[in-house]
Amino acid sequence: MLDIKNLHVAVGGKEILKGLTLSIAAGEVHAIMGPNGSGKSTLAYLLAGRTGYDITQGSVTYRGEDLNTLAPEERAAKGLFLAMQYPVEIPGVTTLTFLKTALNAQHRARGEKELDAMSVLKFVRKKAEALKVSEDMLKRALNVGFSGGEKKRLEILQMALFEPKLAVLDETDSGLDIDALKLVAEGVNALRSPSRAMLVITHYQRLLNYVVPDRIHVLAQGKIVAEGGKELAHELEAKGYEHIAGKAA
Amino acid sequence: MSSAARDTKKQVAELGEKYKYGFVTDIEMERAPKGLSEETVRYISAKKDEPDWMLQWRLGAFARWQQMREPTWARVHYQKIDYQNAYYYAAPKNTPKKQSLDEVDPKLLETYNKLGIPLHEQMALAGVAVDAVFDSVSVATTFKAKLNEAGVIFCPISEAIRDYPELVKKYLGTVVPVTDNFFATLNSAVFSDGTFVYVPKGVRCPMELSTYFRINASETGQFERTLIVADEGSYVSYLEGCTAPKRDENQLHAAVVELVALEGAEIKYSTVQNWYPGDENGLGGIYNFVTKRGDCRGDRSKISWTQVETGSAITWKYPSCILRGDDTVGEFFSIAIANNFQQADTGTKMIHLGKNTRSRIISKGISAGQANNTYRGLVSVHPKAANARNYTQCDSLLIGAKCGAHTVPYIEARNPSARIEHEATTSKIADDQLFYCLQRGIGQEEAVALIVNGFCKEVLQQLPMEFAVEAQKLVGISLEGSVG
Numbered sequence: 001m002l003d004i005k006n007l008h009v010a011v012g013g014k015e016i017l018k019g020l021t022l023s024i025a026a027g028e029v030h031a032i033m034g035p036n037g038s039g040k041s042t043l044a045y046l047l048a049g050r051t052g053y054d055i056t057q058g059s060v061t062y063r064g065e066d067l068n069t070l071a072p073e074e075r076a077a078k079g080l081f082l083a084m085q086y087p088v089e090i091p092g093v094t095t096l097t098f099l100k101t102a103l104n105a106q107h108r109a110r111g112e113k114e115l116d117a118m119s120v121l122k123f124v125r126k127k128a129e130a131l132k133v134s135e136d137m138l139k140r141a142l143n144v145g146f147s148g149g150e151k152k153r154l155e156i157l158q159m160a161l162f163e164p165k166l167a168v169l170d171e172t173d174s175g176l177d178i179d180a181l182k183l184v185a186e187g188v189n190a191l192r193s194p195s196r197a198m199l200v201i202t203h204y205q206r207l208l209n210y211v212v213p214d215r216i217h218v219l220a221q222g223k224i225v226a227e228g229g230k231e232l233a234h235e236l237e238a239k240g241y242e243h244i245a246g247k248a249a
Numbered sequence: 250m251s252s253a254a255r256d257t258k259k260q261v262a263e264l265g266e267k268y269k270y271g272f273v274t275d276i277e278m279e280r281a282p283k284g285l286s287e288e289t290v291r292y293i294s295a296k297k298d299e300p301d302w303m304l305q306w307r308l309g310a311f312a313r314w315q316q317m318r319e320p321t322w323a324r325v326h327y328q329k330i331d332y333q334n335a336y337y338y339a340a341p342k343n344t345p346k347k348q349s350l351d352e353v354d355p356k357l358l359e360t361y362n363k364l365g366i367p368l369h370e371q372m373a374l375a376g377v378a379v380d381a382v383f384d385s386v387s388v389a390t391t392f393k394a395k396l397n398e399a400g401v402i403f404c405p406i407s408e409a410i411r412d413y414p415e416l417v418k419k420y421l422g423t424v425v426p427v428t429d430n431f432f433a434t435l436n437s438a439v440f441s442d443g444t445f446v447y448v449p450k451g452v453r454c455p456m457e458l459s460t461y462f463r464i465n466a467s468e469t470g471q472f473e474r475t476l477i478v479a480d481e482g483s484y485v486s487y488l489e490g491c492t493a494p495k496r497d498e499n500q501l502h503a504a505v506v507e508l509v510a511l512e513g514a515e516i517k518y519s520t521v522q523n524w525y526p527g528d529e530n531g532l533g534g535i536y537n538f539v540t541k542r543g544d545c546r547g548d549r550s551k552i553s554w555t556q557v558e559t560g561s562a563i564t565w566k567y568p569s570c571i572l573r574g575d576d577t578v579g580e581f582f583s584i585a586i587a588n589n590f591q592q593a594d595t596g597t598k599m600i601h602l603g604k605n606t607r608s609r610i611i612s613k614g615i616s617a618g619q620a621n622n623t624y625r626g627l628v629s630v631h632p633k634a635a636n637a638r639n640y641t642q643c644d645s646l647l648i649g650a651k652c653g654a655h656t657v658p659y660i661e662a663r664n665p666s667a668r669i670e671h672e673a674t675t676s677k678i679a680d681d682q683l684f685y686c687l688q689r690g691i692g693q694e695e696a697v698a699l700i701v702n703g704f705c706k707e708v709l710q711q712l713p714m715e716f717a718v719e720a721q722k723l724v725g726i727s728l729e730g731s732v733g
Contacts, residue, residue, distance in 0.1 A: 048688050051680075076690035088685040092703025098689075101699055106690035141703065158689065 001026045001063060001166055001197040002047075008057035009039075009046050015056065016042040018222035024166070027194040031208055032201045033233065034219035035241045040201045041085065043219075044170040047199075048082040049075050063165065076102075077109035079165030083155040083172050090142040095154065098142045099124055103161060127160045131187050149180035156187040167191070168199045173207035185210030205233040218244055281338035287311060290438050293338045297407045297441075300414060310427045310437035317431045323594040324623045324655060325563045327536065330501060337439045337472070399455050401485075402447040406474050409445035416447055420478050424507035424544045424571070432503040432565075433540040436472045440505070443473035448483040448514075457713055459488035475506040479514035481547060486517040488716055499527075499562060504539045512547025512574065517555070519712055520568075521720050524560035529618075529730070531590030534562025541568035545577035545603075553580040554597065555711040557720045559727040562591060567625065569598035572606035572634075579608040582708040584720075586701075586727050587620030587652070596626035596657075601637035601667070610641040613705045616652035617731035623655040630667040637667045645675040646704050648697065648731045698725030 002024045009017035016039045024030050034040050046053045047060070049072035060067040062080060070078065090098065100120040107114050115123070124138065131153045143151050152172055159167050169188065173181055188211050192198070200211055208216070208230065216233055218226040218241070226232065226244045236244060281292045290311045294304040319330070396403055402413060409417050427437045448454050479485050502524065508516050518541075527534025537560075543552035554568040564587075570579025581597035599608035608628065616622040622645065630637040645654035656673050678700055686696035702709065702721050709717050 048684075050684050072684065072687035073690050073692050076688055082688050084685065084688075086681075088679070088681050090682055090685075090700055090703055092706035093699055098699070101695065102686075102689035102691050105692060105695060109690060162689070 001028075002199070003061040004058070005061075006058035007046075007055065007060060009042055010054050010056050011042060011052060016222055017046070019058070020219070020222065020224060022217060022224065024197045024199060026165075026197055028214045029192060029198040029200060029211065031211075031213035031216045031233070032199065032219050033203070033205070033216060033236060033241075036203070038219045039222045040203075040219055041170055044082055044085075044168050044201055047075075047080065047168055048072055073105065074109065076162070077106045079163075081159050081162055081164035081167045083152075083159055083167065083169045085171040085174060087143050087146075087151045087155055089144045089146075091144055093142050094139055095142050096121065096124065096138045099138075099158070099161060102158070106162060124157075124161065128157055130190065131157050131160070132183060133157050148175035149177070149183075152176060152180065152184050153187070156184055156191075160187065160191060164196065166197045166199070168201065170201045171203065172200070173202055173204065181207065182210060205237040208233045220244075281336060283336055284333040285311075285335070285337055285439070289337050293439055293441065296338060297410070299407075299410055302414075302418065303410050306422070306427070307438050310434050311439075313428055314431070314434040314438055317434055319431050323565050323625070324621065324657075325565060325592040325594050327499070327563055327592075330536070332435075335501065338441055395455055399452050400449040401452065401454050401458075402445065403458050404445055406440075406443040406445045406476060409476075413445070413447070416478065417445065417476070420507070420509050421476055422507075424509060424542050425505050425540050430540060432538040433505050436474060436503050436505045436540070440472045440474040443475045443504070444477075445475075446477040446485060446487065448479045448485045450480045451482045452480075453483065454485040457486050457488055459490065471500065471502050473504045475504070476509075477507070477516060477518070478509045479511065479516050479550075481511045482513040483511075484515045486713060487519070488713060489518070489520045490523070490716075499534060499536055501536045501538065502561075504541075506539070506541040506568075508541075508543035508552055510543065510545050510547065510550035510552050510577075513549045514547065515551040515553075516543060517553045518543070518568070519555040519716060521557045521712075521716060521723065522560050522564070523723060523727075525562075526560045526591050526727070527562040527589065529589045531562070534591070535560065537561035537564045537566060539566045541566065542571065542598075543569065543579070544571045545574050545579060545606075547577075548574040548603070549576045550574055551578040551580075553582070553711070555582040555708065556584070556595075557708070557712070557723065558583070558585040558593060558595060559723050561593075564591075564593040564595050566595045567597055569600065570608065571600045571602065572608065572637075573602045574606075575603040576605045577603055578606070581608075581610045581612070581626075582711045583612045584615070584705045584708045584724070585613070585622055585624075586615045586724065587617070587622040588727055588731055589618040589620060591618075591620045593621070594623040594625055596624045598627040599629070599639060601628075601630040601634040601639070604633070604635045604637075606634055606637050608637075608639045610639070610643075611707055612641075612643045613708055614643070614645045614654055615648065615701055615704070615728070616645070616654050617648035617728055619651045621653040621655070623657060625657045625659075627659040627661070628669055628671075629659075629661040630664050630669070632663045634664050635666050637662075637664060639667075639669045641669075641671045643671075643673040644704065645673075646701065647675065647677045648701075648728065694725065694729055697728050697731060701725070701728060 004020055004022040007017050007020040008015060032040055042053060055068055103120060104114040133153055137150060172184060176184060200213060212230050216228055217224045281289050290307050294307055425433050427434060446458060477487060508518060510516050524535035524537055545552055552570050556568060558564050568581060572579050579599050585593045585595050587593045597610055610626060612624045614622040614624055624643045628639045643656050647654055654675055658671055660669055662669060682700055683696055701724055709720060712720055
């Protein structure tokens with residue numbers, strides 16, 4: 001699904017990722033953990049194709065294609081989804097309008113039939129219930145005045161609607177209380193599937209108690225410094241990043 | 250199909266018929282001599298078969314205009330207009346009609362396509378003489394009959410001057426006096442045609458009235474004059490659409506619109522202005538110097554202006570309300586988009602004269618490319634206007650780093666009970682907003698259109714339904730290529 005080889009990425013001329021190698025197969029859930037400034041969000045943005053994040057060395061292959069040749073919206077249409085750490089507000093655009101526009105843009109790009117407003121509404125309602133995204137939220141302007149929990153639930157709702165092949169979750173747990181965290185984690189778990197890969201980026205181990213990964217990678221100073229199974233998260237929690245990173249160095 | 254489109258079809262149908270029946274005479278015969286003189290004014294008046302009082306009115310305006318100077322206070326820059334190097338009257342251009350869409354400027358067709366105007370309407374708008382299109386005569390008749398039944402007069406102003414002289418005399422020039430300003434005075438002298446609407450007492454006009462204006466190089470319509478009178482307790486909603494073909498030279502458009510609302514009457518006036526804005530290097534485009542003003546003459550009357558200004562090289566336009574009667578309401582909802590080298594200096598004047606008068610101003614300015622967009626507005630509360638209230642909200646949105654947004658509010662309160670609120674914001678389309686849309690599969694241009702439409706939502710909501718859809722699409726089209 002995703003093959004990252006010796007990836008070096010610069011942001012504004014400064015190298016942030018320094019030789020990252022990572023491979024995720026369909027059906028797997030991987031977690032990337034790491035301290036602040038280790039390059040976690042850089043990886044997320046690079047995968048999604050944000051401008052200003054340049055590959056200086058190495059490669060990223062997504063479902064057999066060189067990811068670097070695809071525009072961000074093409075990546076989205078080809079099933080790459082990034083749940084953002086800070087979902088943006090778009091005043092005046094209702095959430096439902098946004099969802100319809102995005103769904104249809106992806107359908108168009110894939111040569112599929114576009115959905116009319118009623119079909120979108122039905123589809124959205126069906127998925128929204130489980131995530132407790134209310135009808136009222138759908139009518140409000142996108143993310144405007146939403147609480148932290150509402151914003152994150154809406155990200156997961158979009159993930160459910162777009163049915164991506166590869167979902168990258170960037171600090172989806174940040175700013176959530178325990179109830180909201182459980183709700184979001186349930187939403188994520190419901191989307192685990194043999195045909196879908198997930199990359200969960202997080203600072204803390206607590207999300208991984210609910211979304212249990214197949215594999216954990218520890219990122220420090222732009223490189224993977226440790227790898228292991230789900231038990232690695234507990235070790236990190238107990239001993240801290242410095243201990244693990246130091247051991248690797 | 251909107252009634253605007255029907256109107257256009259009818260007009261084009263008439264032109265087409267003239268051609269079909271070999272009506273083409275020497276076009277020079279239909280044109281006033283170049284330049285502006287008393288001769289020109291007399292020529293126009295004679296062509297229109299006008300009564301003497303109208304000619305005298307025009308001559309008075311012309312005499313006055315000769316002593317006036319072009320205003321320079323607006324934040325717009327352009328080469329001096331040579332008023333003697335232009336034609337002030339030209340009958341419909343009778344050059345051979347285009348036989349198929351292949352001969353029409355593809356960019357124009359593209360625009361119609363994007364606006365969702367069906368093919369046969371495109372042909373009508375592009376002036377293609379295709380017989381099958383022109384079956385709208387009966388449609389136009391039923392629509393006239395319905396208005397007649399209600400007693401509503403809706404006709405070209407040249408016709409009204411002949412058929413309803415008393416009404417025209419009573420109201421023409423009473424809102425925008427002949428001496429008002431350079432461009433309005435010029436218009437008073439040389440106006441070629443326009444629209445007249447009269448809604449009788451207590452009548453709610455049974456349909457939206459609309460006119461589709463179009464400038465062609467040698468066609469009439471560059472100096473239209475519109476007069477709408479809503480008698481006591483009546484209601485009318487009027488829509489105006491404008492398009493112009495692409496030309497390298499700048500063309501002057503100096504229209505005057507006067508609205509009169511008598512006691513308890515309401516007038517809603519909406520404009521979607523899409524005159525040719527010039528190309529991406531700033532070549533060509535319409536100079537749109539327009540005076541629009543409404544007079545809430547009777548108590549409890551209301552006038553609402555809604556405008557979506559996407560076109561023109563230069564827009565100089567301040568649709569205003571004189572709140573003369575007590576308890577009158579004036580509203581101004583505006584979206585002004587300036588891209589590439591467009592310049593817009595637009596806003597409103599709310600003149601509070603009566604007691605308990607209220608006004609509301611919502612202005613959304615969008616600048617992209619190297620364009621400059623200025624909101625200029627006056628809220629004036631006169632000494633006798635007790636308990637006047639105004640709320641003004643001016644929001645500017647910038648796209649890119651080379652454009653400008655300016656807000657110039659003037660506030661004069663000469664009654665201590667006045668309550669005036671002014672809010673202004675300036676924002677940019679943030680990179681993270683764009684990235685968010687892209688990540689969800691929405692392409693760059695669709696994303697900009699989506700964000701800008703969200704920004705303009707409060708104003709778009711004011712437009713009648715069928716216009717709102719068109720306007721939303723237009724917003725997207727006029728900003729194409731502004732990011733990237």
